Amino acid sequence: MSKPATIDAALVRTLANIAALPLAPGREDVIAPTLDAWVRDANALSRKMSALEHWAVTPATVFVHPVQPEEKG
Amino acid sequence: MAGDENQLAQLTLAEASQRVRAGEISPVELVDACLDRIAAVNDKLAAYISVYAEQARAVAKASEMLIRAGHWLGPLHGIPIGLKDNVAVRGLATTAGSKILRDWIPDEDATVTARLRQAGAIFVGKTNMHEFAWGGTSANPHYGSVRNPWDTERFPAGSSGGSGAAVAARTCYGAIGTDTGGSIRLPSAINGIVGIRPTYGRVSNAGIIPLAWSMDTAGPMTRTVEDCAIMFNAIAGPDPKDASSSSAPVVDYTADLGLGVSGLRIGVVPGYFFHHLQKPVHDAVQAALETFEDLGATIVYVNIENIHGNISAQLTIESAEPSTYHQRWLRERPDDYGADVRTLLEIGEMLFATHYLQAQRYRSLLRREFLEAFKSVDVFICPTLPFTATRVGEMKVVIENGIEEDMLSAIMQFTGVPSLTGLPSLAVPCGFDGDGLPVGMQIIGKPFAEATLFKVGAAFQKGTAFHQRAPAL
Numbered sequence: 001m002s003k004p005a006t007i008d009a010a011l012v013r014t015l016a017n018i019a020a021l022p023l024a025p026g027r028e029d030v031i032a033p034t035l036d037a038w039v040r041d042a043n044a045l046s047r048k049m050s051a052l053e054h055w056a057v058t059p060a061t062v063f064v065h066p067v068q069p070e071e072k073g
Numbered sequence: 074m075a076g077d078e079n080q081l082a083q084l085t086l087a088e089a090s091q092r093v094r095a096g097e098i099s100p101v102e103l104v105d106a107c108l109d110r111i112a113a114v115n116d117k118l119a120a121y122i123s124v125y126a127e128q129a130r131a132v133a134k135a136s137e138m139l140i141r142a143g144h145w146l147g148p149l150h151g152i153p154i155g156l157k158d159n160v161a162v163r164g165l166a167t168t169a170g171s172k173i174l175r176d177w178i179p180d181e182d183a184t185v186t187a188r189l190r191q192a193g194a195i196f197v198g199k200t201n202m203h204e205f206a207w208g209g210t211s212a213n214p215h216y217g218s219v220r221n222p223w224d225t226e227r228f229p230a231g232s233s234g235g236s237g238a239a240v241a242a243r244t245c246y247g248a249i250g251t252d253t254g255g256s257i258r259l260p261s262a263i264n265g266i267v268g269i270r271p272t273y274g275r276v277s278n279a280g281i282i283p284l285a286w287s288m289d290t291a292g293p294m295t296r297t298v299e300d301c302a303i304m305f306n307a308i309a310g311p312d313p314k315d316a317s318s319s320s321a322p323v324v325d326y327t328a329d330l331g332l333g334v335s336g337l338r339i340g341v342v343p344g345y346f347f348h349h350l351q352k353p354v355h356d357a358v359q360a361a362l363e364t365f366e367d368l369g370a371t372i373v374y375v376n377i378e379n380i381h382g383n384i385s386a387q388l389t390i391e392s393a394e395p396s397t398y399h400q401r402w403l404r405e406r407p408d409d410y411g412a413d414v415r416t417l418l419e420i421g422e423m424l425f426a427t428h429y430l431q432a433q434r435y436r437s438l439l440r441r442e443f444l445e446a447f448k449s450v451d452v453f454i455c456p457t458l459p460f461t462a463t464r465v466g467e468m469k470v471v472i473e474n475g476i477e478e479d480m481l482s483a484i485m486q487f488t489g490v491p492s493l494t495g496l497p498s499l500a501v502p503c504g505f506d507g508d509g510l511p512v513g514m515q516i517i518g519k520p521f522a523e524a525t526l527f528k529v530g531a532a533f534q535k536g537t538a539f540h541q542r543a544p545a546l
Contacts, residue, residue, distance in 0.1 A: 015423040022404060027419065030412075035420050037479075038392070041385035042428040048382055049431040049438070059433035060287065060440070 183280025262513025357504025396421025
């Protein structure tokens with residue numbers, strides 16, 4: 001079980017720096033509560049999807065190439 | 074004359090179309106009726122960002138001449154339609170409800186626009202929306218907050234709130250909306266109209282400003298299921314301009330409207346579909362299920378083991394993808410976004426790639442479970458959202474026990490399932506709460522089973538009258 005997220009203004013500033021996203025003063029306090037709630041839920045979903053029973057599930061982002069009949073010259 | 078034109082605006086799309094074809098009314102009269110309604114109510118609703126009065130009248134006159142000459146193009150010929158303002162129209166501003174795109178003039182129609190144009194539809198204007206479609210209230214800081222025609226102190230939901238309000242207020246006979254996480258279905262339910270989120274890939278997204286590429290869809294919003302199927306006929310189908318477009322064959326989506334639901338198996342997910350709802354919503358959707366049983370359908374309870382988690386998955390994907398699309402503007406013009414959208418875009422930059430990919434893996438899992446469940450049912454039915462229209466500007470909602478919840482998460486409780494799985498979903502009005510505010514249900518189908526959804530929705534509307542009630546505005 002991972003530790004619950006506790007995202008505060010300082011951590012938001014760090015994450016923005018990592019993303020090379022300039023934040024205007026005060027934005028951290030606006031972002032932190034919602035980001036904290038979403039990351040907690042996202043971590044819970046990650047734990048669910050990391051379970052052994054789901055190990056073979058692939059993401060919905062994979063490409064599917066339909067087979068095209070070869071053209072005859 | 075004004076009274077006659079108001080009567081014309083009350084016609085359904087199908088009724089208007091039949092009368093146009095029979096030569097009983099002219100497209101010019103229909104356009105005038107809609108423009109009169111827009112003039113009468115748009116100040117109160119802020120449903121339109123642009124109104125194309127001059128262009129619409131010119132096209133209507135040309136349509137009238139064509140029809141008189143015997144060249145009837147089909148059931149949309151001469152019918153006034155609204156387009157959400159993230160759908161490109163050649164030569165006319167397409168803002169996506171934003172300040173950033175205020176002056177953007179597309180040089181090409183979106184495929185949806187082109188297909189409606191080809192079918193003879195007349196565009197009366199571009200409808201207001203939540204900025205860049207990223208939100209469910211349609212409280213737009215740049216073009217005014219859209220208001221609900223049933224009570225202008227209430228919100229119209231979103232993001233296609235302008236389309237919803239425009240159709241409900243009888244300012245057009247149908248409108249195009251877009252739906253990523255619920256943006257057609259939510260305003261359809263809240264405004265008491267019909268709207269379909271198609272199977273992902275069934276309707277082209279080419280020429281539509283994206284929100285989240287892997288979930289974006291476009292579809293019609295109308296007053297009746299029949300009208301919705303008529304519009305869907307015009308816009309569905311493969312499109313080489315859209316890489317996500319499906320080559321699956323289209324059918325005549327109006328063909329099965331009269332077949333009824335005898336023998337239909339309706340799936341309900343216990344512990345989720347009727348859980349955590351305002352009572353009027355619960356009661357209205359429960360009554361709708363009983364109506365379906367009276368019409369010959371059977372209710373089947375089907376467990377979807379991993380249905381919990383869908384809201385988080387949706388928020389993660391719907392954050393990360395828009396933040397990718399908006400990355401440059403967010404750095405160069407952050408002050409040009411509204412406060413809520415700016416915050417959401419900033420948050421989307423701070424989620425991890427693993428969060429995003431676990432959410433995408435969850436989609437695969439959820440889709441697999443629903444496809445398995447469709448071996449024992451034909452459709453699923455659930456509420457479209459757990460509450461009726463809140464007051465304009467509210468960002469919290471009380472669903473039960475007096476507890477305030479975040480609007481964005483709460484509004485997605487039921488719309489996330491089709492968005493994540495790519496399944497089609499039809500929103501149909503099914504009741505009203507004690508304040509006279511509409512309640513909607515969604516009918517979820519198998520991939521490419523839109524014709525079945527229209528059949529089920531039409532059977533419900535044949536047996537009920539919720540769709541015939543009009544706001545007093």
